[in-house]
Amino acid sequence: xxxxxxxYKNITWHHIDEVNKxxxxxLKSNYRFHPxxxxxxxxxxxESK
Numbered sequence: 001x002x003x004x005x006x007x008y009k010n011i012t013w014h015h016i017d018e019v020n021k022x023x024x025x026x027l028k029s030n031y032r033f034h035p036x037x038x039x040x041x042x043x044x045x046x047e048s049k
Contacts, residue, residue, distance in 0.1 A: 003026055004015040016023045024042055027033055 002017050003023065004017075006013045006015070014026075016026075019041055024038055027041075028038060
């Protein structure tokens with residue numbers, strides 16, 4: 001998994017260069033995305049909804 005994190009004061013930027021299961025798990029565990037949003041992203045990598 002290649003997630004790069006840049007922090008500056010109260011701003012955090014995560015750069016995800018490949019959407020895969022590890023990246024989705026990272027987003028699920030660190031942010032409160034709606035499950036349908038994550039499902040749409042997962043559909044882009046060939047996972048079923």
